[in-house]
Amino acid sequence: MRYELFYWPTIQGRGEYVRLALEDAGADYVDVARRKGGERRMMAMMANRRLGPPPFAPPFLKANKLVIAQVANILFYLGPRLGLAPKSEAGRLRLHQLQLTIADFVVEIHDTHHPLGPTFYYEDQRPQAKRRTEEFWKARVPKFLGYFETLAARGNGPYLDGRRANYVDLSLFQIVEGLRYAFPKRMARFERKIPRIVALHARVASRPNIAAYAQSGRRIPFNTDGVFRHYAALDE
Amino acid sequence: MRYELFYWPTIQGRGEYVRLALEDAGADYVDVARRKGGERRMMAMMANRRLGPPPFAPPFLKANKLVIAQVANILFYLGPRLGLAPKSEAGRLRLHQLQLTIADFVVEIHDTHHPLGPTFYYEDQRPQAKRRTEEFWKARVPKFLGYFETLAARGNGPYLDGRRANYVDLSLFQIVEGLRYAFPKRMARFERKIPRIVALHARVASRPNIAAYAQSGRRIPFNTDGVFRHYAALDE
Numbered sequence: 001m002r003y004e005l006f007y008w009p010t011i012q013g014r015g016e017y018v019r020l021a022l023e024d025a026g027a028d029y030v031d032v033a034r035r036k037g038g039e040r041r042m043m044a045m046m047a048n049r050r051l052g053p054p055p056f057a058p059p060f061l062k063a064n065k066l067v068i069a070q071v072a073n074i075l076f077y078l079g080p081r082l083g084l085a086p087k088s089e090a091g092r093l094r095l096h097q098l099q100l101t102i103a104d105f106v107v108e109i110h111d112t113h114h115p116l117g118p119t120f121y122y123e124d125q126r127p128q129a130k131r132r133t134e135e136f137w138k139a140r141v142p143k144f145l146g147y148f149e150t151l152a153a154r155g156n157g158p159y160l161d162g163r164r165a166n167y168v169d170l171s172l173f174q175i176v177e178g179l180r181y182a183f184p185k186r187m188a189r190f191e192r193k194i195p196r197i198v199a200l201h202a203r204v205a206s207r208p209n210i211a212a213y214a215q216s217g218r219r220i221p222f223n224t225d226g227v228f229r230h231y232a233a234l235d236e
Numbered sequence: 237m238r239y240e241l242f243y244w245p246t247i248q249g250r251g252e253y254v255r256l257a258l259e260d261a262g263a264d265y266v267d268v269a270r271r272k273g274g275e276r277r278m279m280a281m282m283a284n285r286r287l288g289p290p291p292f293a294p295p296f297l298k299a300n301k302l303v304i305a306q307v308a309n310i311l312f313y314l315g316p317r318l319g320l321a322p323k324s325e326a327g328r329l330r331l332h333q334l335q336l337t338i339a340d341f342v343v344e345i346h347d348t349h350h351p352l353g354p355t356f357y358y359e360d361q362r363p364q365a366k367r368r369t370e371e372f373w374k375a376r377v378p379k380f381l382g383y384f385e386t387l388a389a390r391g392n393g394p395y396l397d398g399r400r401a402n403y404v405d406l407s408l409f410q411i412v413e414g415l416r417y418a419f420p421k422r423m424a425r426f427e428r429k430i431p432r433i434v435a436l437h438a439r440v441a442s443r444p445n446i447a448a449y450a451q452s453g454r455r456i457p458f459n460t461d462g463v464f465r466h467y468a469a470l471d472e
Contacts, residue, residue, distance in 0.1 A: 068329055119375045132352050
């Protein structure tokens with residue numbers, strides 16, 4: 001089956017967690033909105049009242065007749081089909097729980113540059129962003145990444161859940177990539193506290209399909225329109 | 237089976253979405269942390285490295301040997317077992333997608349009083365909370381509740397997904413309850429724009445087990461420690 005992924009064509013954003021899973025698995029997929037007329041088709045699907053239900057926002061995935069929105073929901077569906085999650089109910093719920101924790105972290109990452117909400121520009125909330133970012137690095141990054149470091153420490157590795165990579169490993173790779181881009185100085189200092197997550201990142205980066213994806217031109221570079229944004233003032 | 241729910245004992249918070257499902261279904265459950273020694277047991281489970289994985293935060297549910305965290309994940313598990321979700325994969329993914337959209341909304345509701353992050357007190361971020369709340373009511377409430385109003389409009393009712401209530405209906409009930417408590421003036425003005433969601437709220441409120449729960453003393457009153465908080469300054 002050819003999967004169709006619908007997401008904004010110029011950012012990694014939340015769609016990237018799905019792209020990484022599809023790429024790592026070598027799945028047959030189309031990144032619809034990056035093709036001619038694709039963004040229009042994406043908007044039309046969101047307005048299509050006959051879809052049950054239409055997505056609230058991108059990303060969403062079309063798999064035959066199913067249209068699935070919400071990153072963690074898409075990965076829950078794709079995981080066992082792509083060989084990136086166990087097939088048992090308990091195993092699937094366990095991974096999903098971790099992915100939802102990552103999703104919570106992603107919201108807080110986004111809020112560092114948008115503490116007053118998504119409808120103002122960053123430029124309209126610089127002092128508040130600075131204050132929120134300080135707190136984010138002081139309390140929230142240690143809490144979230146410390147949690148995953150603990151999970152990695154009690155596993156037998158090399159991946160979070162053992163010998164096989166799953167979609168949570170890929171998402172943690174993206175978190176490290178994004179924090180390095182957005183906050184190079186802060187992240188460089190912090191990484192010594194999470195050696196196992198840093199090693200996990202390297203391991204994912206060297207997976208053949210991920211390495212090929214990074215060099216393919218298909219991976220959109222980070223930029224200041226996505227979730228991870230580099231503003232020098234927030235990295236001091 | 238007797239379910240064990242673990243959540244903070246003095247607030248509705250995120251645990252309430254699970255409590256409502258258990259109560260509506262008349263499920264056999266214990267709200268562990270509200271019993272003597274229960275909060276200590278909750279904290280011990282979160283620190284238990286042998287759990288696979290230990291929860292990042294409450295709420296979590298113990299069902300025999302399974303320990304499941306994240307509200308939407310818990311409801312995904314409980315839904316079909318409590319008769320509050322269809323059994324088909326497509327039906328379960330569809331409801332889960334809606335629940336995850338509600339979860340995103342809940343984060344934004346919380347951010348109205350905590351725009352600078354969860355580690356500062358509201359009292360330390362009043363002006364920012366005011367500004368975020370304005371934008372929340374101007375742009376975000378219409379977007380989220382407008383979406384669910386549209387879904388209700390295209391259904392055949394009386395519930396969002398047809399004749400039978402599901403856990404998303406219960407969660408929307410809680411959203412309306414919470415917004416009425418936190419922002420009584422603003423919500424009173426806004427409700428004329430979402431007549432179907434208001435009607436859905438009334439329908440859920442009159443379900444026998446929900447009505448009994450509301451009067452039982454088991455439902456913790458809203459207060460200014462939870463997600464929904466009433467601060468008069470934010471309701472003007």
